[in-house]
Amino acid sequence: MTEMTTTLIGSGAAKATEQEAVRVSQEAAGDAEYTFSVEGLDLFYDQTQALKNINMNIEKNHITALIGPSGCGKSTFLKTLNRMNDWVEGCRVTGKIQFEGKDIFKEVDPLALRYRVGMVFQQPTPFPKSIFENVAYGPRIQGISNKKELAEIVEQSLRQAVIWDELKDRLNESALGLSGGQQQRLCIARTLAARPSVILMDEPTSALDPISTQKIEDLALELKKDYTIVIVTHSMQQARRISDKTAFFLLGELIEFNDTVDMFTQPSNAQTEAYITGRFG
Amino acid sequence: MTEMTTTLIGSGAAKATEQEAVRVSQEAAGDAEYTFSVEGLDLFYDQTQALKNINMNIEKNHITALIGPSGCGKSTFLKTLNRMNDWVEGCRVTGKIQFEGKDIFKEVDPLALRYRVGMVFQQPTPFPKSIFENVAYGPRIQGISNKKELAEIVEQSLRQAVIWDELKDRLNESALGLSGGQQQRLCIARTLAARPSVILMDEPTSALDPISTQKIEDLALELKKDYTIVIVTHSMQQARRISDKTAFFLLGELIEFNDTVDMFTQPSNAQTEAYITGRFG
Amino acid sequence: MINALALAVRRAHRNEKTARILITLCGIGTALVPFLIGAFLLLKGTDTFFVFHHSLGEFLFSGVWNPSDTAEGGGHVGAAMFLSGSLVTCALALVLSLPLCISTAIFMTEIATPRTRRLIQPAVELFTGIPSVVYGWIGLTVLVPFLRLIFPMPFGFSVLAAGCVLAVMIFPTITTMAADAMAAVPKTWREASYGLGATRWETIAHIVLPAAKGGIFTGIILGLARALGEALAVAMVIGQMKVFPTSLFLPASTLTTAIASDMGGAMEGGEYSAALWTMALTLFLLSFLFIFLIHRLNRASDLKGGK
Amino acid sequence: GCGSSNDANKSDAKTQAVSGSITGSGSSALLPLVKDAAEKYKAEHKDVSISLNAGGSGTGLKQVSDGSVDMGNSDVPADTKLSKDQADKLEDHKVCVMTVATIANKDVAGQVKSLTRQQLTDIFTGKITNWKEVGGPDEKVVLVTRPKTSGTRALFKQYALNGAEEASNQSLETDNSGILVQSVAQNPGAIGYVALPYLINDSTVGSIAIDGVAPTLENTYNGTYSVWGYEHIYTSKDPKPAVKSFIDYILSDKYGQRIEELGYGVSSKMQTKEVH
Amino acid sequence: MTALFVGGAGFAVVLLVAFVGFVIIQGVEGMTPEMLSFGPHGLGDMFFNTVYLVVLALVGSMITGIPAGIFLAEYAGNGKVTHWVRMAIETLASLPSIVVGLFGYLAFIVMTGSQWNLFAGALAVSILTLPLVTSVTEDALRNLPDSYRQGSLGLGASHWQTIWNILLPACFPRIMTGLIMAAGRGFGEAAALMFTAGMSTDIDWTNWDITSSSCPLNPFRPGETLALHIWALRTEALHPDAVQMASASSAILMIMVVSFSLAARWLSWRIDKKMGGSK
Ligand SMILES: Nc1ncnc2c1ncn2[C@@H]1O[C@H](COP(=O)(O)OP(=O)(O)OP(=O)(O)O)[C@@H](O)[C@H]1O
Ligand SMILES: Nc1ncnc2c1ncn2[C@@H]1O[C@H](COP(=O)(O)OP(=O)(O)OP(=O)(O)O)[C@@H](O)[C@H]1O
Ligand SMILES: [Mg+2]
Ligand SMILES: [Mg+2]
């Protein structure tokens, strides 16, 4: 069973890579070193400053974990990366974020940016539609209406999210009938179907049971071959298990950003150490 | 400053102890070994069993922590201790719980039980009244209407909750205007004002920032001199920092109950170990 | 491919703009309707003062109602008896129904099991939809003869009959609003109160009712607005005698009944019709005042409740 | 003529037949007649729809003058309710004579058969408040009247009350003649006034003579009973064909017989030359 | 104490049930087959007018009310304008219907130079139901889980795409419920129709030429509704069985209102079940 799944993923991933190549060449993504490079980012909600002078480079095909106590600005930072904060009343941003070499506030259309930078939320967010329509939503928005093409994208995305076998006979059922873990993987598939190159995940497993959590973590590790992943987690264990790099936020500041292994074995900052050894938070 | 606070607490605590003495003699609390002793407790919500054969003794002037993954029944168990579950439709309990030697389902009036066993919730729950009226609520319910006596109780309780200095000039303002951490300490003061001997706390810090959390933890350690405390927490670090005994729940069962130090250094159960080392949850 | 995507983006932006404009127009347009109505009423209703030269004081406080049905005017337009008729019937309706409203709301939110609540709530809401003429008809054929039978009253048609009919009419409005407000009181407050050893009554009296105060008042005001605006049901039972409401057992008139019965026949552009339009304008201003009060009230409780 | 209702040449009749809608409102005193006429008329003219309302003479005049109905029915001439300009734009059709009767609740009408004009005036202006003052039972007088816009009220005021304004603050004002009859029947001691046709089939109330003259058609024709008026149907100067055809039908001899059956007077039988 | 409240609630509910029962039973008892017929002596025409008028009114209030609801929930910020828009709509909701009727008479009859007609009545009723439709739409949109919005926006959908593809379909049943409630209100409306739709009706069921004024489907003809008929019958002393007619009309109206209310209940119960069952 697992073997089969793996091969399926393999083929799916291969396809995805093909497309990736096409897109990258088409969009002339430049040879930006990093997927995202963030410089001097400040963010305000009305008067209160939620992010303070963040500087950070996010590497391609890596998993970057964001950790820190509640309210430190992890979600805010994540949402800034694909400009979901545009929708928040009173939110102001200064500083610069480059996505594949282009300034996301000046040179990239926010809709197009979100096509390329997908997002998965803490609570699964299936639409009250059929499973098929959920996954096909992104492509449809992007103007694809050909039935066959859509069906192909849906199948491929569900395969990538390792949920095709569970759902292939139920594509026309409502997505609301799925279990929490299935819903979350469906949402990942939905994100993949929009053919992004980056996936942002905000505590994707915190509402899930241990077994579903395990599946999502495996999936993240699998996806990182083809995608850049940024994940917010409240579990230091999870950060340790899956991420390559870890960023530690505290009260809106980026306290430390380092390779995960180094961060957890020899934190260079006293606050980081206090946090990861559980002395607060 | 800290010195002053300490002495203030000291005097407050002394007073409290006096009253305690009075009440205990009045109620002839017997020489029960444990504050609570729970035997063969089963609890059902309609058809689903939320607690399965719990046996546990809770010691006087100790802090007992309840840990376990979400939905394992920690809150349910806590609410059973002061019969708050009476208010839940379809909730049935079998088994025996003794409070200071008396069966809480047979020998103790539920109102009287709740006077003695106070509760603090996850979200701070200040009433939409003035700070003074919030704290005076319990005593009023218990029939105290003398202005001077009430003012005394309010002051003493706020002092015990280490929030008197912050609030003494704002007693007539609405409690809803306080910060989350202040609200939570106010709620603790409100519970103390009802002069209980046990305080149950359900994740009292999970909605708070680190600094407020620290204050509540200090407070719990301070209160344990005079009160028995049972605290639910989702943070193993917190359990480790403040509790004397820890109980680990899983799917409605009490898996392990032991001294906190032993539990975290040499868990006797494989599931406990998996949980506290962060392999799930 | 790149063109397809760029096209999709461009189309999305364009549709967005169109939709936003259309929808904003509809929103603003809807909001203009009451202003339009207000403007019309103002236009017609101020004739009493500017064309027929009556004073506002006369209209509001004089009891002499004898407008001439001609364009020359020269009559008297004291509408005080209609105003007081409206106010008295509304107040009576409130006095009669409020105890029932509050106890039903408390029963629904605090006492009833979920099953009972599921039965009672739709029943109460059903009340709201019952046509007012049906209330009026039953009032006319059942209530009026009944009242004549048990009270010493000459007609049966009376302020009391109108008050009873209105009380039944506003019952569901107030009850549902009050019940909603009570149900919206956070469960945590109740739990906290119970946790301190309070009984159900202590919790209701000290926590639930004070916290739901705003919603209950809103309900009362909406109920009053409905009572004030009801025309036909009242007209069918109040007797429409053009006198001040001096006794519960005697007929009287209200603003709405006077408009309903006389507007149809009053000469366009005459003093009589102008006076009736002024009464309609008064009704409009009163509804506006009610809404304004509700907002005031909610804002006040927001300030008190908010952080 | 009768041929139009013949089934054989129905299709022919249809092509010639008038069609369209007629709306009318106004005098409740005239309503029974117009309704009856409409029913009979429609039997012959299937394509005409006629909707009729009461509401009072003033209402009818007002609405025909602002164009919201085709026919304004009135108990009084248009110029008493409308401005001269407005009245001049309308065409008057005097369709019949209507007699206004004083009616009272049975308990009173049994004992008080007749009232003098002065007594009547005193009763309606609120000077007499108990029936025993006029030889009736010891019962309070309950006035049931019509609103100012009513033509019946205008006639009654002018010819029965010598122009005195009735005490509207002591009376139950009723929207039209129908409910007035009901109210008089239901309330002991009640007195009111209504057009004769409303009494034709009604035995729930009793009528009262004025100065000993009973309100009947004969007394109206011979001029002894003076509370009466012409019934007018007002239309615009240039009415729709359907309206014109309908009014012609009412004025036709064939329908003339029916008018008396309903309790109205035929104009041509009037012996007095009074202009009411 | 408990007894007091239970007593109060019990009394209220018993009163309601008795009221509804009384109206229906009394009405049905006095009904004759002729009353139920379509034609000059039956209530059928009024029944048809009622339904037709309500349908027209609903179309009217949907066309502006639903977009207005979307505006309030999605596009209007929290500024002063929004505050006034909301206040205006609330005022509209609390306007006495007779005032709306007068306005309708002036705006739709006098100013257009037309005669009483169903269409004018429908417009007046649609003004009355407009605030209900608007607020139901707004509430439905606001009560949707934020996740729908986030999920769609996160995929690069524009605001309008999100509203059109995700939000509106998701709250369609709730809007339906609101429309049914609005229909209930329309059925019972009388005061607003007195001066607009007219208090009489005369239609010919064999005439389907929509331009003809006796065609049932022509909206520009006078059309008395059941509720108005009750009001009019009160004054009809000449009609021998006016009382029974009015009672029968009341019963029919009551049955319509109750069944629509039940339908709305059932619908929202279905939604809740579907939403609840999803977990
Ligand atoms: N829409 C908003 N308006 C105003 N303040 C906000 C808003 N969203 C978040 N904040 C504030 O910004 C700060 C950072 O919030 P954020 O949600 O990014 O924290 P977080 O690190 O994701 O916390 P958590 O672990 O609880 O999800 C917090 O103080 C929060 O109160
Ligand atoms: N009122 C209720 N009715 C029915 N089931 C309930 C009710 N309250 C809790 N449960 C169920 O009982 C189980 C235990 O719930 P409980 O709230 O005690 O968990 P918990 O350990 O406190 O979880 P958490 O850490 O999320 O607070 C859960 O499966 C929950 O769904
Ligand atoms: Mg977050
Ligand atoms: Mg819990």
Ligand SMILES: O=P([O-])([O-])[O-]
């Ligand atoms: O006939 P009237 O209704 O005008 O009295």
